Amino acid sequence: MRHDSDLGTLPTRAEIAAAVAVAAGREPGTLLLTNARVVNVFTNEVVTSDVLLAGRLIAAVCPDIDDAATTRIDLDGAYLTPSLIDGHVHLESSLVTPASYARAVLPRGVTGVVCDPHEIANVAGEAGVEWLLASTHELQFDVWVTVPSCVPSTLFETIGADFPLAAMERLLAQPRVVGVAELMSYPDVVAGSSETLAKAALAELRGMPAEGHAPALDGRALNAYLASGIGSDHESTTLEEGREKLRAGAFLMVREGSVTRDLAALQPLVDVGAGDRIGFVTDDRLPHDLLSEGGVDHVVRAAIAGGADPAYALRCATYNVALHYRLPRRGAVAPGYFADLVVCDDLAAFMPSRVYRHGALVARDGATTEAVRQSAPRATPDTIVASVNLPRLSVDALRLEAPGRRTVDTDGGENGPGAVRCIVAIENQILTRTELVVPTVVDGAIVADPERDLLKLACIERHGRNGGISVGLVSGFGLRRGALGSSVGHDHHNLMLVGADDHDMLVAAEHLRAMAGGFVVVADGSVIADLPLPLAGLITDEPLETVRAALDALDDAAEALGNRLPSPFMALSFLGLPVIPSLRLTDMGLVDVEAGRLVPLFE
16 A cells, blocks of 8 residues: 655654664653553553653553653553544535544544545545545644545436546545545445446555445345455444344444434444454534534444443544554554554543644643644635536426326315325434325425425536436425525535425525525525535535534524424435435436336326
């Protein structure tokens, strides 16, 4: 694997020589931490010891070190642990820049993430991934990247830029790229698609892991998926599913996101006996949860509260992740490892009093010690700053004609045979159900019927490529009036609109066009709450606290209109994701995920 010592992936020869000299006592160290209770992730024990640093590296870990170090700190029995690494996250889902994300999680002991930037790749292609790499080049925070493998995730969606195999190959040569990101097109893998299998092979040829996405796969299908060389999965939602994947050799990523919270179901698997086969991840976390619960540190605390051995829970968010991604000298308090360290008084609470990255104090008592630097890319591509390019819209574009089938009209009468497919949104899940319903018709068109919790759902292509518009029905939101709109629509990120009124849905779409993307709530033709996301229609450079306040206002506005789903904009954004069962809506139409095909609205 290619490394670049200037980016901290590997230490320089001079740094290694200095660490050896300090460990042998020929040179003084830069920092001596005494009287520490060191969490050893190799032996799963806590050992009282001193820790001596030589710049960015740990030189020695042993009792009673006598050294004339530049700085000496008595930890007085506090715990000293490796800092945390989130094993799978989409930074774009935080809605803020990587620098804002880092400022939120550094004080919580998280000094690095493995990021899959397939959100921005779907909008801006290779240039989007390069922009993210440039944006994180000088951060006091480690951002490793896996190259998106499914852009688009299926053939049933329109994305902003092409992302061929050649683009993946070019990006895999970048210094901080550590693997091929989740292969979400699991039906293609199981079917033996040569193009899809070639993506997994790209990783193996470079000694990197290929990441998985295998919701509910089991038996022969699971075996076929893993036989491709894919090595992990973060989609297990039941104990039986997780256990089968572990037994089949997958690196099991236990996920606690904002919508998808799987730890409770998988808790019995978080056991010392699983060794290096368990890793903790967050996948998608919203500002509310980042600020109130934290990042992957939340998974560590929750696992310990659920009965996991504290030292092993820490291993799942440190050494195991580093092993999986072949990150050398990471994830442990040991000689020769990078001095990425956390000091805390209580392992179960895991609230750091000090956080070190590369031997430097980066956070103390809940706050960063200095502004987290963010390097500005040389230029931001137009596909990022001007990414909402809608067709000309009118309310007629949202009209659903009712053919001569059995429908309920406003007088309760019926007209012909038939029913329509309706997406059912499920609380606290990204899975959906399919339901056949008899729609309500007014003047020959199917309309939303809030009394029956039947709302209009629309997806509008926003990349300026074909102007596609699809309309269907959804239940589960509970809106009584108004509309919600979002330019975050996984993974194609076309506009997603849900509403009880076509005119309000149109106003929402036009407002998203005007603010270059974001979230909006509309009622009676007026915008009552919004959040601009002008970078790729996914991200803002506003502080995380500002974004949380705007999201609270949006959620309150949606609740006032009758919404009953938690995180309604997160739920809306996933209704267009055609790789999670069962029924989705993209700009091309309704997608039956299990069948792997487009299906008509009418049964």
